[in-house]
Amino acid sequence: MAKMGSSSREAAAIVVVLGFVLSLAVVCNGGKTSSFVRKVEKSGVMPLDSDVFKVPPGYNAPQQVHITQGDQLGKAMIVSWVTVEEPGSNTVLYWSAYSKKQKSEGKVTTYKFYNYTSGYIHHTTIRNLKFNTKYYYVVGIGHTERQFWFITPPEVGPDVPYTFGLIGDLGQSFDSNKTLTHYELNPQKGQAVLFVGDLCYADTHPNHDNVWWDTWGRFTERSVAYQPWIWTAGNHEIDFAPELGETKPFKPYTHRYHVPYKASGSTAPFWYSIKRASAYIIVLSSYSAYGKYTPQYFWLEQELRKVNRSETPWLIVLMHAPWYNSYNYHYMEGETMRVMYEPWFVKYKVDVVFAGHVHAYERSERMSNVAYNIVNGICIPVKDQSAPVYITIGDGGNLEGLATNMTEPQPAYSAYREASFGHATFDIKNRTHAYYGWHRNQDGYAVTADSMWFLNRYYNPDNEFASAQHY
Ligand SMILES: *[C@@H]1O[C@H](CO)[C@@H](O)[C@H](O)[C@H]1NC(C)=O
Ligand SMILES: *[C@@H]1O[C@H](CO)[C@@H](O)[C@H](O)[C@H]1NC(C)=O
Numbered sequence: 453m454a455k456m457g458s459s460s461r462e463a464a465a466i467v468v469v470l471g472f473v474l475s476l477a478v479v480c481n482g483g484k485t486s487s488f489v490r491k492v493e494k495s496g497v498m499p500l501d502s503d504v505f506k507v508p509p510g511y512n513a514p515q516q517v518h519i520t521q522g523d524q525l526g527k528a529m530i531v532s533w534v535t536v537e538e539p540g541s542n543t544v545l546y547w548s549a550y551s552k553k554q555k556s557e558g559k560v561t562t563y564k565f566y567n568y569t570s571g572y573i574h575h576t577t578i579r580n581l582k583f584n585t586k587y588y589y590v591v592g593i594g595h596t597e598r599q600f601w602f603i604t605p606p607e608v609g610p611d612v613p614y615t616f617g618l619i620g621d622l623g624q625s626f627d628s629n630k631t632l633t634h635y636e637l638n639p640q641k642g643q644a645v646l647f648v649g650d651l652c653y654a655d656t657h658p659n660h661d662n663v664w665w666d667t668w669g670r671f672t673e674r675s676v677a678y679q680p681w682i683w684t685a686g687n688h689e690i691d692f693a694p695e696l697g698e699t700k701p702f703k704p705y706t707h708r709y710h711v712p713y714k715a716s717g718s719t720a721p722f723w724y725s726i727k728r729a730s731a732y733i734i735v736l737s738s739y740s741a742y743g744k745y746t747p748q749y750f751w752l753e754q755e756l757r758k759v760n761r762s763e764t765p766w767l768i769v770l771m772h773a774p775w776y777n778s779y780n781y782h783y784m785e786g787e788t789m790r791v792m793y794e795p796w797f798v799k800y801k802v803d804v805v806f807a808g809h810v811h812a813y814e815r816s817e818r819m820s821n822v823a824y825n826i827v828n829g830i831c832i833p834v835k836d837q838s839a840p841v842y843i844t845i846g847d848g849g850n851l852e853g854l855a856t857n858m859t860e861p862q863p864a865y866s867a868y869r870e871a872s873f874g875h876a877t878f879d880i881k882n883r884t885h886a887y888y889g890w891h892r893n894q895d896g897y898a899v900t901a902d903s904m905w906f907l908n909r910y911y912n913p914d915n916e917f918a919s920a921q922h923y
């Protein structure tokens with residue numbers, strides 16, 4: 453007894469070890485469904501007169517300013533903005549501390565949707581930028597000028613650290629505003645956002661009232677005018693409305709949000725790729741044809757061959773509809789694309805796939821389900837260290853509310869799931885390590901509610917251990 457009394461440190465160690473064993477057991481039993489009590493009520497769309505929707509003052513002032521990468525390597529930026537009174541100038545004036553002021557000229561476009569007429573939408577690509585440099589830029593030349601800035605990414609290379617933010621299904625509710633604020637104040641400091649689709653949800657308003665595209669552009673400007681958001685098309689971007697005489701899919705989205713698809717040999721703005729720092733990012737379209745012989749299929753087949761992991765160790769794929777989703781919402785909607793492309797993802801050792809669509813959070817184990825051939829019955833996902841981790845991050849805060857209804861029991865492939873709003877960051881340290889963290893809106897800015905050290909699949913194909921301390 454005296455011995456036990458004197459060895460409280462040993463006892464504590466045993467408790468710690470036991471705790472570790474227990475937590476491992478939880479992981480092995482097919483993941484964790486968080487019991488976190490989040491706010492389930494919808495918070496509602498922010499009213500049209502909200503502070504975040506304010507029109508900037510001044511005659512023909514540029515509004516809805518947004519930027520995205522403009523080439524494959526990160527030496528170009530597409531700058532977009534809207535003017536309302538008249539077209540005004542397409543010129544972007546830009547400079548860095550090391551260069552004189554330069555000008556780049558773009559184009560202006562407009563579109564009509566039912567009885568809505570857009571403002572003058574400007575897109576100007578700035579090229580030949582220096583890597584890793586802060587640039588200031590001005591739009592609205594000749595009328596009301598507005599100045600912003602951005603920082604170009606470091607030169608593409610295998611050990612270049614870079615932090616991506618991850619946001620999906622953002623919408624424009626009060627929750628959306630919380631998500632964006634949490635992303636901005638996250639000390640992890642995302643340098644660019646990988647956006648997994650469903651931007652403004654204008655199509656949920658009568659006549660798809662496109663005024664909500666404009667409000668969303670003004671709401672998100674505070675982030676996307678200063679760092680590029682990499683766009684993925686979601687179902688709320690389709691805007692297919694034959695009852696309104698609108699039969700050209702993606703009309704508002706393609707007029708407002710340009711992407712550098714031609715730079716990656718793509719023939720449509722819905723699937724494309726970019727390199728950024730040490731990452732190769734492939735954007736796919738859940739809402740464009742992806743079956744065999746389609747343009748997207750041929751493109752992806754070539755694209756995966758092009759990825760050089762010595763140059764860009766991290767292979768990240770974005771899409772809207774998740775392939776692995778254990779919620780009772782949009783259940784199996786990603787299945788047909790999974791059947792087409794999953795063998796490639798395993799073959800090419802994709803590190804991680806981010807999707808949205810389901811308004812909740814979920815992270816999978818590394819597993820694949822590629823053995824099934826209709827007749828052999830082998831249709832259960834199996835652990836597979838060559839497979840990606842699948843993350844659903846469709847919890848941006850849109851007006852449709854949270855997806856709370858989950859399939860039971862939790863499938864073994866699902867490592868963690870929780871119906872809370874939030875965002876994530878993917879923090880690449882070097883060619884072997886990246887720290888991933890999911891942040892829920894109810895927590896402090898620095899808190900990760902789910903996290904994981906990613907070991908690169910090409911350089912370090914050993915087992916990973918989720919480091920999450922869930923509470
Ligand atoms: C468009 O039509 C709807 C009714 O169909 C009407 O309420 C709205 O004011 C119209 N908007 C414009 C810009 O004319
Ligand atoms: C949105 O969030 C910002 C930053 O936290 C805040 O200043 C603003 O008042 C919020 N607006 C609304 C409508 O919630």
Ligand SMILES: *[C@@H]1O[C@H](CO)[C@@H](O)[C@H](O)[C@H]1NC(C)=O
Nearest residue numbers: 609610759760761762763764
């Ligand atoms: C892959 O990238 C490395 C590092 O940039 C380079 O040395 C090598 O030539 C590239 N391989 C191919 C096949 O392009």
Ligand SMILES: *[C@@H]1O[C@H](CO)[C@@H](O)[C@H](O)[C@H]1NC(C)=O
Nearest residue numbers: 779780781783856857858859
């Ligand atoms: C959850 O989803 C299942 C399957 O769609 C449905 O049968 C069930 O009624 C739902 N439960 C609730 C509480 O909505």
Ligand SMILES: *[C@@H]1O[C@H](CO)[C@@H](O)[C@H](O)[C@H]1NC(C)=O
Nearest residue numbers: 611880881882883884885886
């Ligand atoms: C890569 O980053 C991880 C995590 O920061 C670190 O432990 C490891 O030593 C780094 N590797 C190299 C080669 O620097």
Ligand SMILES: [Fe+2]
Nearest residue numbers: 650686687809
């Ligand atoms: Fe969606």
